[in-house]
Amino acid sequence: MGDSGLAAYVLHHHDWSESSQILDTFTRARGRIIIVAKGAKRPGSQLRSVLLPFQRLNLVLVRGRRAEVRDIETLRSADWAGGPVLPxxxxxxxxxxxxxxxxxxxxxxxxxxxxxxxxxxxxxxxxxxxxxxxxxxxxxxxxxxxxxxxxxPQLDQDTARQAPLGADTAWRLHPQLGLTPATDPAQGLPAALWQALQRAxxxxxxxxxxxxxxxxxxxxxxxxxxxxxxxxxxxxxxxxxxxxxxxxxxxxxx
Missing domain, CATH: 1.20.1440.120 (Recombination protein O, C-terminal domain)
Incomplete structure (x- = not known):
């Protein structure tokens, strides 16, 4: 049992054996998943010319039947789904x-x-x-x-006070505290910019x-x-x- 036409991109790959690869893929339906592409490195493999980064693919996956590999998904086929060549x-x-x-x-x-x-x-x-x-x-x-x-966080308000940003204050995005007033204006951005980012x-x-x-x-x-x-x-x-x-x-x- 597998996925049919799973829209995906290959994010990263590394060798698994002399002929196979492990692929880190980003799929629309299931998020990031790790799969095995058996035989992908063989000279005559159809997968060699398809499993490229930055190209949208349709993947069909299957699960192993033996108990020890039942949770590992294997690539059955991959088809190119279009996309321009990246300069x-x-x-x-x-x-x-x-x-x-x-x-x-x-x-x-x-x-x-x-x-x-x-x-x-x-x-x-x-x-x-x-x-x-x-x-x-x-x-x-x-x-x-x-x-x-x-x-x-919400980018149009002071995170700690849950209040609108002061227009005369520069604001800094803190990893833990959210938007806070910048003690040094050079280390912050104006309220209007944060508000524009929130709207976008x-x-x-x-x-x-x-x-x-x-x-x-x-x-x-x-x-x-x-x-x-x-x-x-x-x-x-x-x-x-x-x-x-x-x-x-x-x-x-x-």
């Missing part, structure tokens, strides 16, 4: 999305809205102009991810637009919350910072 300039951004999901989202908890946001963010990255920044799309997905996990929650294109107008301060606020829940920085984030640093060093100053 190389945004590959690191897409891997960052995958790492967020694998590190933050628990197994076996359906999150269809987050799945749809992931698919839409990949499509957005594919459609970006060559000179356009991926930052607003990443910030919008970070907010959506935190929201889906229940780690984001659940509407990804609108959220991306608000994030695009927010500037680098929003990234710092969200990274503080993410690192609190992750425990340390993501590897893809460190790689992106290294690449940006290398580009800056190689660019002649005017």
């Amino acid at each position: 190389g300039r945004h590959l690191l951004s897409a891997y960052y999305l995958n790492e967020l999901l694998t590190r933050l989202v628990p197994l076996h908890e359906p999150a269809p809205a987050l799945f749809d946001a992931y698919a839409a963010t990949l499509a957005h990255l594919c459609a970006l102009a060559p000179d356009a920044a991926a930052g607003p799309a990443l910030r919008a997905f970070e907010i959506t991810n935190l929201d889906a996990l229940g780690w984001l 929650r659940g509407h990804l294109p609108h959220l991306q637009a608000v994030c695009g107008a927010a500037g680098p301060g929003l990234r710092q606020q969200l990274q503080g919350v993410l690192q609190y829940h992750l425990g340390h920085a993501l590897r893809s984030r460190q790689v992106m910072q290294g690449v940006h640093a290398a580009i800056s060093a190689a660019t002649p100053s005017s």
Whole structure:
């Protein structure tokens, strides 16, 4: 007995044997699930050209019949379900999305809205102009991810007082305390921005637009919350910072 046409993306994979792989997948109906792809590494396997990251798939799974493997699901078949090719300039951004999901989202908890946001963010990255920044799309997905996990407070009110944000105060997003007045205005963001983010929650294109107008301060606020829940920085984030640093060093100053 298995799933028929389970919409999914491959987030990560590692070798299981000389011919098989373990896949960490994100499915719309069942959330993150770990499956075995037997024979996926064989030269003649149909799966080799299908089990690619950032491509939407339809998976059919089966469970083992023996008692010792009854809880392990095996990939019976995988079909490509469409999706544009991600430009190389945004590959690191897409891997960052995958790492967020694998590190933050628990197994076996359906999150269809987050799945749809992931698919839409990949499509957005594919459609970006060559000179356009991926930052607003990443910030919008970070907010959506935190929201889906229940780690984001109401963004238009003082969390402790449950009162509207003061317009003359800068506000900081604290991992445990929610929105609090920033003792140093440079470490917070204006109330109007937080209120705009609250209005845009659940509407990804609108959220991306608000994030695009927010500037680098929003990234710092969200990274503080993410690192609190992750425990340390993501590897893809460190790689992106290294690449940006290398580009800056190689660019002649005017």
